[in-house]
Amino acid sequence: MSNYVLTIGIFVAINGIVACGLNIIVGYAGQISLGHAAFFGIGAYTAALLATRAGFSFWLSLPLVIIITGAIGLLLGLPSLRVRADFLAITTIGINFIVESVFMYVPFFGGALGIGGISRILFFGIRLREAGFLALAGTLLVLSLGCTWWFARSWTGLACFALREDEISASSIGISPVLFKLLAFMTGTAMAGVGGSLYAHYMRFISATDFGFPVSVMMLSMVVVGGMGTLWGPVIGALLLTILPEVFRPLTDYRMLLYAVLLLLMIRFQPGGLLGERGVLKNLAGRIRGRLRS
């Protein structure tokens, strides 16, 4: 396989991890977020700073990245306790712009020049290039899916679902909205941090614009297209929305327009996402399963 294809594979995996995290916040806990790229960025900048300033390896910094991103996610999840729906969407957009500006204008974060010279990942002394990196990113994606699966099956997941469906009803049976919203924000943003760390070590140069609002829109599109609140939805979405821009490279000027059209078509014809209720892929999977059984 050419390096080009492998690179696309790596981006599918990274976007998949970040989208899985967003799915926990949006799909499972029902808290809309249009600022997820901020946490992707916080993860990437944490990893980049630890690597360039402190000489930390990817492995050593990963737990720290998870903790720091999750902690900031917890903090920035606080607005979700006061505002909901459209207002939460606007607030999270604001968070995205603030975080991006901090990276852009505070010299500590490299300013407009970004951070370069981030080390490659070493795996038992071997430098991970395309194929090796894809294997690592793929493994972390599988772990993220495992995390999501566990989350959905646990009591925490059930409590989050209840909260998504009817907050007042949920709190009247003893489920604390505060606790579970923050838990979802923390888990979801920590996963974005993992994606960010991979991104920083793969690109080896990052700058603030990599984590702007359009990236948040793309992440949310992945979750919506694949199917909010489904296990595989974000991965399917990441696959489609990472590969399609490559296929349509000649139309690069119209990329945002295509996203808009795609989103509108999804909302009109597949409101639950490809894997959601009445989704095309869900029906297909059901049919194949039925055929295998008979």
Added chain:
Amino acid sequence: MLLEAENLRIAYRDIEAVHGASFHVEEGELVSIIGANGAGKTTILNALMGMTPVKEGAVRYRGLDITGLPSHKRAGMGIRIVPEGARVFPQLTVLENIMTGLYRLRKVTDVPSRLSWIYELFPVLDERSRQLAQTLSGGEQQQLAIARALVSKPRLLLVDEVSMGLMPILVEKVFEVLRYLNREEDLTILLVEQNALASLAISNRAYVLETGVITLEGEAQTLKSDPGVRKAYLGA
């Protein structure tokens, strides 16, 4: 005294819906608050659960002042509500809906036996346990809401307008279940109802609420024969 409300004033912004209501519920009682549409019944019940803030007055539960506690804390103390319009979780299955009621209680609960008790009370939920709650009829959703509240073995069950929109035969059945729970299972119930006849029939005591003020109170039997009540609520 299990529950005591003292001089409750509840307002939605500037509009006061309840003007100083006082009432109480003893352990083991079935008490109803009856009144016409818009009298403030649901407002009172929501305030007891912590879903609507109280402007003035106090709510005491087992001697503790719970006026400022959030809903989930009250739920943790053994108060549960069957809310107006059931408010089940539409995208969760019937079984999942019931299980949410056991949140934080799973370890101290014998889940299979509790579930079979619930299914005995509401056999239709057993049949539909794997269906999404949104596919249930209105009456089935009401039963599910009761099941979700009951599965936790509450000390105090608040029931809001359970008869609304139900077929008469189902109303009878649901009230029969409430009566059974109160008499045989010693569950304390506070019922708010427009259907005065049905609720007085199963209650020990009752309060009559008119536009945010409690105008009458007493034994259910006495109220049933009260000429004013008969005229206003029983259609006689």
